Amino acid sequence: MTIHHDEPDVSELLAPLDSAEPGAMQRLHDRLAAAAAEQHTLDIAYRTVDSPIGKLLLAATERGMVRVAFEVEDHDAVLQLLAEKLSPRILFSASRLDPAARELDEYFAGTRHRFDLPLDFSLSRGFRLSVLEHLPQIAYGHTESYAQVALAAGSPRAVRAVGTACATNPLPVIVPCHRVVKSDGSFGNYLGGTEAKRALLALEAA
Amino acid sequence: MEPKKPFELVVREHGPMVLRVCRAVLGAHDAEDGWSETFLSALKAYPELPPNANVQAWLVTIAHRKSIDIVRARTRQPVPVDELPVRPSGLGIPGDGHREVLDAVGQLPPKQRQAVAYHYLAGLPYKDVAGLLGGTPDAARRAGADGVKALRTILVDSSMSYVKEETP
Structure with missing residues (x-):
């Protein structure tokens, strides 16, 4: 809790405010991501998926898939680079990546032979x-x-x-x-x- | 110059603090609307925020403005403003003191409530609190101190009455 430590008695007085419902932040985060997508202020949505070649980071702009990253690349570092190169308006949000996650699942199961996803090549020239x-x-x-x-x-x-x-x-x-x-x-x-x-x-x- | 972090990290780092501030300033019912408006607005403006800006103070400033908007909208509606509606809210576990403290904060006059929230819950120095509330840093400090004093009185009174009810 961010509280002035020079007044520990006040910290103690207000401490019960910390014990809010644990699911609240998750709910608010999801509501934020959905509203931002609707207002076109969510420039990059991301999520991770498990795969036979390790955990993959998936990131998409409104135009399409912009980045897939392997675990060895360090997902936090990849997101930081996206913030610097494209936009810092980045939120975890599964829904925009649902089609990609599904197609990758099918690919790794051997049932999909080509991807049918919009791609955003803004990182390449x-x-x-x-x-x-x-x-x-x-x-x-x-x-x-x-x-x-x-x-x-x-x-x-x-x-x-x-x-x-x-x-x-x-x-x-x-x-x-x-x-x-x-x-x-x-x-x-x-x-x-x-x-x-x-x-x-x-x-x-x- | 530090590069700007993905906004996701801003939400994770400061989200709980903004929610505490919104609960204290707006009450349990409107707090989540306040939080959502604050972060939506922050996300929109984030690319233009100077890289060395104090993100915490920036978010509290937005939360302060959004809270004023929400209170104004609420007072335009024909509902009594002094009496917060009683409704179920998923706040904490009964008996952990969360509701009691929140109710007590809700009984403070607005200036004291805001001073306590911005200084003690958000960690802003009184100079910045004064910037938000208007007036001098000393006045903000007095509002904060009076707020804490009033909170203690309210909480002691309510725990006394609680004991009285429980004792046969």
């Missing part, structure tokens, strides 16, 4: 954006090499830049950068860890 826009064209269960993606994105010599674009993909899993592998067939790096990339490709090969 230039060549990286061209690469990301190409990736959904790599079909479920298939892979392309970094060189093939470079060619498809219009810069055949920009193989390393394709690697960077994949490594900084703000929407992993949904935008399938895990389907880009090295020319020699090895997995290549992955922001969520090589194990996660292996697990996704194994899921899609099943």
Whole structure:
């Protein structure tokens, strides 16, 4: 309780005000998120979902999914970056992410082969954006090499830049950068860890 | 310059304090409306808040204004203002003293109630309390001290009458 400690007797007098109904904050928070969404002041809504490759952070603007983050990225740090790069008007709110959570569930269950979600690419620019826009064209269960993606994105010599674009993909899993592998067939790096990339490709090969 | 935190953290960090302030200033019935109006308005203005601003004082200022709006709207309606309506509210566990203290705060004159809420519940220095209530910091300090004194008297009286009722 934020109270002046130089007057402990007053703190004691008012202390019972702390024992409010425990569910009140949760209820008020949900009411705030709903009202803010209605007034278009909730710029970014987020929630987390459990998945076979760990807990995923999902964040969406009014335009669509803006960020998917692995646990290793540190979800608090990811939200802080979103606050700095896009908007600090960020609230936990499950409802905007319900469709994404459902589609990811279906994907990890093997019953969904492509995502049908509006995407917001505001975090990506230039060549990286061209690469990301190409990736959904790599079909479920298939892979392309970094060189093939470079060619498809219009810069055949920009193989390393394709690697960077994949490594900084703000929407992993949904935008399938895990389907880009090295020319020699090895997995290549992955922001969520090589194990996660292996697990996704194994899921899609099943 | 510290980067601005996601608003979610502001709600988590300061939400309980604003709710206590709203309960003290507005009473149990209107407190949740006061809280909601305060945070909706804060969220809207958050991107423009200077990065080094005192978030706590900023929120209390908004809560103060929203409370005035709510009280005004209420007094426009044909209901007695001195007598708060009795209605069930999910406030605390009976017997933990929450309701008793809240009722006692509700009996204070508005200035004292606000001074106690803003200084003791929100932790604002009396200089800032005076900024909200008008008048000098000394006057705000007196209102706060008088409020606490009156609270003690009310609480002692009510516990005495409680004992009397219980004793056969």
